[in-house]
Amino acid sequence: METETEMLNTYFSNGAEVEISSDEDGFRGSWYEGIVVRPIQKKQRTNKDDDDDDESSNKLRVLVEYKTLMADKKGKRPLKEAMTLVQLRPRPPPERRRKFKVSDEVDAYYNDGWWEGVVMEVSSDGKYSVFFRGTRDQLEFEESRIRIHREWANGEWTPPFGDEGEEKKRKEKLVSTETKPNNEAAEIFSEGSLVEVSSDEEGFEGAWFVATIVKFLDNGNYLIEYQTLRNNDDTAFLQEETDRLHIRPRPPDIGSFESFKVLEEVDALHNDGWWVGVISKVLKGQRYKVYFKASNEELEFKHADIRLHLDWTNGKWVRASQALKL
Structure with a gap:
């Protein structure tokens, strides 16, 4: 594994094109395009940086300039921020256009950045409905504004670029997404x-x-x-x-959530099956009470045994309503 200094010299030298992530609420799962301005010496760090724990304060940081985010309301001054290397990755190389399928993990270009999501529906006019697990929104995008989701770690992209066997390697959850006679x-x-x-x-x-x-x-x-x-x-x-x-x-794997909300429609793993219900109460320790309308029961479940409810309608996966009528 490369050291931070080696990573800096190889991938994040001055002027390098990068993508920048954030841990702030509302921005998790998004990447914004930018460039590296320069490394930041420890003595140049702010008081806020000095108050961080030793492990964080010892991490190498670089000053980056966003390409799409601005520091002023007039939109004339690009935003600049100090970032650790774990918040950066090289800008992915361009790739050929491709068709996507339901359950594909993708990045969709939205609000000036690339947001991680899952394809939920492919319309007849070639547009894609993408579900974002971070915000639980589902929006429609043109093919040109979607790319395959990739992770970058230790200098390598997963899945790698140019891998013709990529389709087979991805874990397909659906046999077909089309409505047929x-x-x-x-x-x-x-x-x-x-x-x-x-x-x-x-x-x-x-x-x-x-x-x-x-x-x-x-x-x-x-x-x-x-x-x-x-x-x-x-x-x-x-x-x-x-x-x-x-x-x-089988429903597409839209990933896990940090928490569920009261009145959110879910499936709960119970008696060897997935039962549709609604969150009736949020308990401590990532546990929930789920109300089942069919049986008029309320049972307690741990977070790992709950998934977001989806409906399979006319050959498409549809996000469930925000709440069930109790």
Whole structure:
């Protein structure tokens, strides 16, 4: 691993084009274009810097100038800030235009910066609906304002540029995002695909269980095998026949959240499945009470067992409403 001085000389010399991140609330997950002005000597640091802990104060810092953020209201003086090297990365090289799919992790250009998000919908006119986990907003973008999300660490980009096998390496959560006629159902969920399955049985309303497609049947239904439910004698995982109205792709991985809010619609992991509910109370220690309308129950869950609720409608993932009617 390179030292800070080596990183400075290799990637962040004076005049180098960079992207700058921030840990401030409301800006996490965003990168802004700028240039390196010069390194900052320790004796030039402000009193605020001197009050930092020893580990932070010993870190090398550089003065950067933003290309899109201004220090004055008239927009004539570019903003300059002192940044540690962990808040910087080289500006990514330009890459060829490409098509994106639902669940792709991307950066979208918004409010003068690149914001990390997940593609939730691809419209027929070539626009993309992107969900931002930091703000929980979902906005629409032209293809030209979206790029593949990449991480930069130890001098390398992940995924690397120019990797033709990139599509295969990314963890695809969806088998298909298109709406197709019934006679093409086999093309939507292929054998071996991971899906989620619902049931109309009493007591199971609002629950989705992870399963695998075993095969497509001649009558247009599917034989599925649950990943968490066992058969009656507990000798194997339960297999069932179900129609396509009770099957959906696994929701895209939109990442975890620092916290959920009261009245936010969620899925809670309970009794081997994901059950739709609403946050009714925020407790200490990242725990929540979730109200389930179908059963009129309120149960307590830890943060790791809750995910944001999404609806699969007409071949698209749709952000759930802000709140359920209790």
